[in-house]
Amino acid sequence: KAGVTQTPRYLIKTRGQQVTLSCSPISGHRSVSWYQQTPGQGLQFLFEYFSETQRNKGNFPGRFSGRQFSNSRSEMNVSTLELGDSALYLCASAQMSGARTGNEQFFGPGTRLTVL
């Protein structure tokens, strides 16, 4: 089975621009979560999508948004980029959501976003 894929792997943007990141989960996985990883803040949960619905949301401003398509692929959008948005954005997929099931999450390689 192919793993979680993320595109692009690297991205350079300037302040004020917007960006869209893409994530394709493992086949059969319906849950997709997004995390932001920075040296100062570590790994922080952005949001989770399951069956095209946002199930959980972390403590990020409204500039961060996402969506999930019927094939479970997910996109994350960041509008009006700030320097502090520079980070590694990780996508993770899992089989189920909703209940606490202890399912492991499978992570993609990440998209390295640099905001200049």
Add this chain to the structure above:
Amino acid sequence: AQSVTQLGSHVSVSEGALVLLRCNYSSSVPPYLFWYVQYPNQGLQLLLKYTTGATLVKGINGFEAEFKKSETSFHLTKPSAHMSDAAEYFCAVSSSGNQFYFGTGTSLTVIP
């Protein structure tokens, strides 16, 4: 509320020595606990997880962890470190759905 504390942001061990990475958690519900490893420029890879049942959990690459409810701990160990173990290690607790709370990570250096 759930949270994870990893004691020691950097740990150095000699090749062949015991590896001990510490993780303490806080959870308002019975926790599901995980250890992940991250190599440079890569995503996170699951080492092991605790959900229910046996409190000593064995994972990949010779790692294991013991869930101790009384100490709210889930420390990661490996009897003999290998050079290839050098990486960043993250402890995580899961909340509702698939929302994970991660510790700040421990960077493991293996000295030849």
